[in-house]
Amino acid sequence: MIHDTMVIAMRELRERVRLFWMAAALALVPFAIAAVPTARGNRPLTIAVAAGVLGLAFVFGVALALGVSVIGRDLAENRLSFYFAKPLSPAALWTGKAIASLITIASVALIVILPGRLAGAQAWSGAWAGEGRPLVSLLTAIALSLFFGTHALATMVRSRSVFIAFDFVLAVLAVVSILAILMPLVVASQLEFARPLLKALGASVLVVLACAPMWQLAGGRTDKRRNHVALSKALWSGIAVVILVAAGYATWLRSAPLPGLKINAIEQTSGGRRVFIMGEAPSRRGFPTEFIVDPVTGVRDRVSTPGWRQRRLSDDGRVTAWTEADSFLKFDRLRLYVRNFDEVRSANEATPITLSFVGNFALSPDGTRVATAERDTIAVYELPSGRLIAAAKSTSEWPVRQLFFATRDVVRIIGADYRERPGLTMSIEELDVRSRRLTKSAEVAIGSRYRGAVTSDDASRMLLRQTFTVVDGRTGDAIAVLPVKPSSYYSAAMLRDGTLVAATEGVMHVFDRDVKPSREINIPPGKHVVTGQIGESAVMLQSKAGVTVVDLARGAVRYTVPNVKGPGVFWSPSLRLLRYADDAVMTGVERPAKLVTWDAQTGKKRDLPM
Amino acid sequence: MSTAIEASGVTIRYGRKTAVDDVSLSVQPGSVYALLGRNGSGKSSLIRALLGQLRTDRGSANLLGEDAWTHRRRLMDRVGVVPEEADAPPEMRVGELAWFSSRLYSRWAQNAFDERMDRFGIAQRARFGELSKGQKKQVSLALALAIRPELIVLDDPTLGLDVVARKSLFEEVIADMADRGLTVFITTHDLGPVEAIADRVGILKDGRLVLDEDVETLKARFRRIRVSSQPAVLAEANLVTASVRRWGNGTEAVVSNYDDLQFARMRDAEELTAADVTPLSLEEIFIAVTGEAGA
Numbered sequence: 001m002i003h004d005t006m007v008i009a010m011r012e013l014r015e016r017v018r019l020f021w022m023a024a025a026l027a028l029v030p031f032a033i034a035a036v037p038t039a040r041g042n043r044p045l046t047i048a049v050a051a052g053v054l055g056l057a058f059v060f061g062v063a064l065a066l067g068v069s070v071i072g073r074d075l076a077e078n079r080l081s082f083y084f085a086k087p088l089s090p091a092a093l094w095t096g097k098a099i100a101s102l103i104t105i106a107s108v109a110l111i112v113i114l115p116g117r118l119a120g121a122q123a124w125s126g127a128w129a130g131e132g133r134p135l136v137s138l139l140t141a142i143a144l145s146l147f148f149g150t151h152a153l154a155t156m157v158r159s160r161s162v163f164i165a166f167d168f169v170l171a172v173l174a175v176v177s178i179l180a181i182l183m184p185l186v187v188a189s190q191l192e193f194a195r196p197l198l199k200a201l202g203a204s205v206l207v208v209l210a211c212a213p214m215w216q217l218a219g220g221r222t223d224k225r226r227n228h229v230a231l232s233k234a235l236w237s238g239i240a241v242v243i244l245v246a247a248g249y250a251t252w253l254r255s256a257p258l259p260g261l262k263i264n265a266i267e268q269t270s271g272g273r274r275v276f277i278m279g280e281a282p283s284r285r286g287f288p289t290e291f292i293v294d295p296v297t298g299v300r301d302r303v304s305t306p307g308w309r310q311r312r313l314s315d316d317g318r319v320t321a322w323t324e325a326d327s328f329l330k331f332d333r334l335r336l337y338v339r340n341f342d343e344v345r346s347a348n349e350a351t352p353i354t355l356s357f358v359g360n361f362a363l364s365p366d367g368t369r370v371a372t373a374e375r376d377t378i379a380v381y382e383l384p385s386g387r388l389i390a391a392a393k394s395t396s397e398w399p400v401r402q403l404f405f406a407t408r409d410v411v412r413i414i415g416a417d418y419r420e421r422p423g424l425t426m427s428i429e430e431l432d433v434r435s436r437r438l439t440k441s442a443e444v445a446i447g448s449r450y451r452g453a454v455t456s457d458d459a460s461r462m463l464l465r466q467t468f469t470v471v472d473g474r475t476g477d478a479i480a481v482l483p484v485k486p487s488s489y490y491s492a493a494m495l496r497d498g499t500l501v502a503a504t505e506g507v508m509h510v511f512d513r514d515v516k517p518s519r520e521i522n523i524p525p526g527k528h529v530v531t532g533q534i535g536e537s538a539v540m541l542q543s544k545a546g547v548t549v550v551d552l553a554r555g556a557v558r559y560t561v562p563n564v565k566g567p568g569v570f571w572s573p574s575l576r577l578l579r580y581a582d583d584a585v586m587t588g589v590e591r592p593a594k595l596v597t598w599d600a601q602t603g604k605k606r607d608l609p610m
Numbered sequence: 611m612s613t614a615i616e617a618s619g620v621t622i623r624y625g626r627k628t629a630v631d632d633v634s635l636s637v638q639p640g641s642v643y644a645l646l647g648r649n650g651s652g653k654s655s656l657i658r659a660l661l662g663q664l665r666t667d668r669g670s671a672n673l674l675g676e677d678a679w680t681h682r683r684r685l686m687d688r689v690g691v692v693p694e695e696a697d698a699p700p701e702m703r704v705g706e707l708a709w710f711s712s713r714l715y716s717r718w719a720q721n722a723f724d725e726r727m728d729r730f731g732i733a734q735r736a737r738f739g740e741l742s743k744g745q746k747k748q749v750s751l752a753l754a755l756a757i758r759p760e761l762i763v764l765d766d767p768t769l770g771l772d773v774v775a776r777k778s779l780f781e782e783v784i785a786d787m788a789d790r791g792l793t794v795f796i797t798t799h800d801l802g803p804v805e806a807i808a809d810r811v812g813i814l815k816d817g818r819l820v821l822d823e824d825v826e827t828l829k830a831r832f833r834r835i836r837v838s839s840q841p842a843v844l845a846e847a848n849l850v851t852a853s854v855r856r857w858g859n860g861t862e863a864v865v866s867n868y869d870d871l872q873f874a875r876m877r878d879a880e881e882l883t884a885a886d887v888t889p890l891s892l893e894e895i896f897i898a899v900t901g902e903a904g905a
Contacts, residue, residue, distance in 0.1 A: 003713075004714065007710065007713040007714060011702075011706070011710050014706065015699070015701055015702075074699075078695060078697060079697045079698075079699065080697075081658070081661075081663055081691075081693055081697045082693075082697040082698050082699065084661070084662070084663045084682070084686075085661060085663070085686060085689075085691040085693070085697075086686055086711070086714050086715075087683050087684065087685075087686040087687040087714055087715065087716075088683060088686075088714060089683050219665075221662075221663045221664065221665075222658060222663040222664065223658075223663075223664055225624070225625075226664075226665070
């Protein structure tokens with residue numbers, strides 16, 4: 001077969017000598033353009049740009065023309081019998097013709113582009129910033145797709161058969177299937193999985209497109225319609241196999257079980273009735289996986305889009321809200337979904353509210369309202385109906401970093417620059433739902449970077465994490481700076497009643513609302529961060545050694561759950577410290593990867609039911 | 611190998627249209643088989659199936675003892691083909707066509723090809739697309755014969771050729787046949803020359819093989835009869851008529867089961883004042899069988 005393939009390829013190449021001459025003539029054009037007096041200013045750049053543009057246009061044109069004619073011309077002119085009356089296999093015929101075409105495409109690319117590339121020297125890199133393997137790979141992929149794709153299309157069109165309607169339907173089905181496979185990954189922001197899968201899908205479809213003509217010629221030989229039917233059968237069977245394998249792979253990625261998950265984070269509703277367990281599945285190439293688990297029974301639901309974009313929990317722990325693309329045809333807008341855990345059979349509920357990828361939102365403490373921030377528009381809606389209650393334009397020059405319900409009817413908006421530089425300020429604005437008015441209440445110095453803030457239940461005061469300054473929640477007036485230096489930005493917090501805590505090495509400092517020291521409590525050595533409060537007077541700390549719960553009323557450590565990473569996220573979208581019920585069942589991961597629960601009051605630990 | 615070509619129940623459909631309908635035939639090695647039929651009768655489809663270029667919807671087509679569809683590649687090394695329409699790429703030069711074939715066939719005879727080109731007066735540098743129709747046929751024939759085939763398939767080889775070119779083409783084939791005992795399968799509308807070389811003839815009508823017989827037997831049983839009475843006398847004499855028409859006050863008929871003895875009995879019994887019998891050419895038999903003028 002190799003001999004026959006080479007004979008065919010040589011015959012085809014002999015036929016295309018004119019193309020090579022045309023390419024050679026075209027290679028001179030950039031030099032001619034550069035010789036024009038008006039273009040002499042930057043001669044190498046002119047040559048580089050002209051050679052690149054002409055080269056690409058010519059190469060893609062040649063790829064298209066060869067794709068249309070490689071078999072299609074012989075088929076249309078009833079000349080395939082010339083080959084089939086000879087001792088040639090269909091595979092040799094196609095491979096020979098395809099190899100000759102690919103050599104032609106590569107050769108004309110070199111002939112047209114290389115002189116310009118060499119003469120353009122440094123200017124080439126400037127003009128074609130993407131130079132290098134990725135650009136070459138992309139252009140090669142485009143040229144191959146044009147060649148093989150147009151061959152398939154030309155075969156189908158030339159048959160003038162009704163089968164082209166089936167091809168169209170199958171093509172639409174294939175595209176929809178591929179989108180359906182990829183979109184859950186895209187929606188879940190798993191582009192590092194979606195991209196290689198898309199590349200593999202594209203490469204596989206290209207392989208199918210490259211190989212299907214062998215079956216086309218073997219099954220159709222000299223007949224136009226039978227060529228079409230044979231090509232379609234091979235093409236769509238091949239693509240179906242590719243799609244099935246890709247779907248299987250994507251399903252396999254997304255079906256990692258909870259046991260064995262490498263846990264990255266645990267987030268728990270305030271009552272402790274539901275736990276979001278997020279991690280990576282080592283058995284699934286580290287695919288991010290997430291479950292909602294009942295820590296008492298171990299009953300769990302898989303979250304279809306791991307790391308639900310911008311998940312929020314209502315303060316009472318009953319409602320969660322998140323954004324998700326609800327259609328792969330419209331993923332520029334994300335729909336807001338809610339789920340009420342109070343309901344017997346809680347289910348995801350789509351709201352009419354949509355947000356862009358950069359939009360921000362906050363749930364009211366009782367989960368019945370949502371405030372959204374998009375560009376400079378702040379809006380408040382009822383949930384789950386999505387009825388708009390109030391909307392106004394922000395006047396701050398800064399992008400919205402955080403927003404929260406100061407009260408049920410007042411939304412407070414924090415704006416700050418994303419960049420890090422000295423002398424930053426943040427803006428505080430308020431949207432009054434009843435009057436539907438938005439007012440800017442303060443511009444507060446925050447140091448060189450906005451690292452978030454934490455506020456009390458009544459939102460009257462706020463602790464700025466960057467500077468450890470306590471400010472008035474509305475006016476931003478500085479009240480005091482913590483007199484101790486916590487171990488990290490997240491080692492200090494404001495409790496719901498305004499009490500302040502700051503963990504330093506071996507000691508937890510407690511301050512009242514006015515930042516007057518009230519207590520110092522010995523805690524285990526190490527660097528602690530404040531991850532929440534239990535009830536009204538206990539603080540939960542996380543360190544490398546484990547979870548420590550400090551009872552502020554008693555002035556002592558209540559218990560330590562060693563070697564465990566508990567719930568909580570450092571960068572909470574809410575400004576209020578997470579508060580768990582006194583009788584909550586807390587959940588954590590015992591190193592290396594064992595899920596455990598413990599009683600929030602006693603610290604008594606047990607395994608999470610699996 | 612008992613037969614050079616064996617078609618058994620070959621049926622070919624294009625959508626709802628049946629081009630070839632349950633055709634069975636066989637061609638003996640070293641013989642000349644002429645497949646006749648009007649345009650659109652299914653000849654080319656049958657040939658494409660016999661050459662393994664078109665899959666049969668039903669039935670089988672064997673060449674040189676092997677299935678034509680499955681073993682086409684191997685078989686084509688032994689089969690020369692002259693297509694109805696010249697199908698070589700028009701931009702190829704005659705010499706390139708020879709070069710191309712020489713790389714693919716195991717028994718390529720360059721000398722034979724060159725010699726024929728010289729004899730036909732065709733330059734090897736000439737592009738195939740620039741040749742006249744007759745020259746294209748001559749090149750195709752030279753290519754087909756230069757592979758030293760065991761079987762040559764000629765699909766209407768004289769189509770569009772002038773009288774001289776037709777004569778030349780048949781002379782080439784006949785000469786080669788005489789030299790090497792070549793098996794020839796030919797379809798043609800040119801029935802005169804083929805009558806002289808064909809051993810067996812098949813007639814396709816609307817995709818069905820309505821006749822498949824040795825030429826000598828065929829010519830022996832077909833006769834034109836002119837009698838001075840009504841057509842009924844022919845039927846009474848058990849003569850099967852392929853065509854009947856009035857002839858003065860009598861009848862002219864082509865009968866397909868002529869027998870001297872039977873004819874003599876009829877003439878004597880009916881006391882016919884005029885009754886004569888003339889043999890038919892292949893063309894006349896074709897017209898009688900297909901019921902239409904022109905092949």
